[in-house]
Amino acid sequence: MRKQALAVVARLPGVALCIMLAMAGDALARGLGLPLPGAVIGLIAYLAWLRSGRGISWAAPGAGLLLRWLGAMVVPALVSVADALPAGGTLLPLLALLVITTLATALATAFIYRWAGGHG
Amino acid sequence: MVEPIAACAITVAAFAAMRRLSAVLGHPPWASPVLLAALLIGAGLWAAGIAPAAYVAAAAPLRWLLAPAVVAFAGLIHGNAALIRRQARPLLLAVGGGGIFGLGIAIGGARLLGLDGTLGLALTTKTVTAPFVVAIMDRVGGPLGLAAALSVLTGVIGAVLVPPLLRALGIRDAGATGLAVGVSSHIVGTDWLTRRDPGAGALAALALVLVGLLAALLLVPLWPVIAGGPAH
Numbered sequence: 001m002r003k004q005a006l007a008v009v010a011r012l013p014g015v016a017l018c019i020m021l022a023m024a025g026d027a028l029a030r031g032l033g034l035p036l037p038g039a040v041i042g043l044i045a046y047l048a049w050l051r052s053g054r055g056i057s058w059a060a061p062g063a064g065l066l067l068r069w070l071g072a073m074v075v076p077a078l079v080s081v082a083d084a085l086p087a088g089g090t091l092l093p094l095l096a097l098l099v100i101t102t103l104a105t106a107l108a109t110a111f112i113y114r115w116a117g118g119h120g
Numbered sequence: 121m122v123e124p125i126a127a128c129a130i131t132v133a134a135f136a137a138m139r140r141l142s143a144v145l146g147h148p149p150w151a152s153p154v155l156l157a158a159l160l161i162g163a164g165l166w167a168a169g170i171a172p173a174a175y176v177a178a179a180a181p182l183r184w185l186l187a188p189a190v191v192a193f194a195g196l197i198h199g200n201a202a203l204i205r206r207q208a209r210p211l212l213l214a215v216g217g218g219g220i221f222g223l224g225i226a227i228g229g230a231r232l233l234g235l236d237g238t239l240g241l242a243l244t245t246k247t248v249t250a251p252f253v254v255a256i257m258d259r260v261g262g263p264l265g266l267a268a269a270l271s272v273l274t275g276v277i278g279a280v281l282v283p284p285l286l287r288a289l290g291i292r293d294a295g296a297t298g299l300a301v302g303v304s305s306h307i308v309g310t311d312w313l314t315r316r317d318p319g320a321g322a323l324a325a326l327a328l329v330l331v332g333l334l335a336a337l338l339l340v341p342l343w344p345v346i347a348g349g350p351a352h
Contacts, residue, residue, distance in 0.1 A: 007327060015188065017189040021191045023187075026187070035341070037332070037336065038192055039188070039190035040184075040336075045196045047194040052202075066185065067195075068190060069185075071312075072157070074154060074240035074250055074308060075131050075179075076131060077176075077269050078158035078179075078269070078272045080172060080176045080265065081192045081270075083172050084270070085277075088170075088173060093233040094243075096233075097229045097233055097243070098270070099277055099281065100229070100270045101222065101226050102305065103282065104221075104303070105221060105225070105247055106303065107289075108279060109222075110299065112289075113211070113295060113300075114212035116214060117209070
């Protein structure tokens with residue numbers, strides 16, 4: 001019980017930091033009219049902080065927690081697909097387009113990487 | 121009326137159970153926890169006679185957490201900085217080229233198949249990860265809900281189909297796999313890959329963030345052309 005309580009406490013600072021950076025980024029993007037999502041500005045700020053080597057290891061457990069549950073956060077959007085998909089004749093071309101473009105994009109990316117000398 | 125706390129708790133519980141199932145099965149691509157959890161919840165809503173829209177509205181706090189989760193990707197990228205630095209040139213070329221190709225064929229394909237109007241506009245961001253879709257559509261006034269749904273559906277399709285396709289073509293290295301999954305299948309694919317291979321997952325995370333940036337920088341200024349083109 002004590003161990004679990006400690007694990008929760010260890011994750012709070014990182015979660016709080018990520019929330020605050022996302023909100024600050026949002027305020028900045030809105031204030032300056034930037035075409036960027038606020039969360040990206042938060043990501044860049046967090047990355048710059050990490051790269052500066054000024055010690056931010058206390059945030060790692062919380063950041064890891066958010067990433068581990070990323071899948072759960074997009075489940076509602078997938079459930080809403082049932083309502084969002086068009087009925088009738090448009091459905092099949094739409095699904096075909098989604099499958100073909102997704103596979104083609106993956107292959108294009110992998111081949112460009114190889115062509116440009118990427119490995120490992 | 122669905123209570124937000126109940127909708128979020130059920131979503132997290134369903135996802136946790138399906139992730140456990142996926143781990144027991146050895147993380148096969150077809151057992152995507154996101155897909156299985158959505159099917160489980162969809163079936164539950166249908167059995168209980170609850171409209172999916174009521175559940176989706178109640179689960180809004182989970183969507184809100186997507187923004188802090190994007191921030192958290194910084195840790196994953198930083199942890200793999202050495203790998204990224206070693207491969208900077210092929211990495212940027214692959215993500216830039218693959219990302220522009222993905223945006224282009226989505227827009228071109230929609231025109232070609234006559235998928236216009238709101239659906240056509242929502243398809244422009246199919247290769248962009250959900251939090252960026254929300255931000256871009258919010259900014260240009262596009263169809264936010266439909267675009268986010270198509271983005272996640274794309275991620276599921278990619279997470280299920282891209283790994284077997286790459287394997288069939290003999291592409292097994294972390295670099296090509298990570299970038300291909302990140303650019304084409306963004307969050308759902310990256311979530312799956314990170315559990316299987318953290319190094320490849322970090323490259324996928326970097327790729328989805330860079331494609332999101334590229335899309336925001338290209339689509340926001342080009343939106344009047346896309347929305348006002350022959351599709352309307």
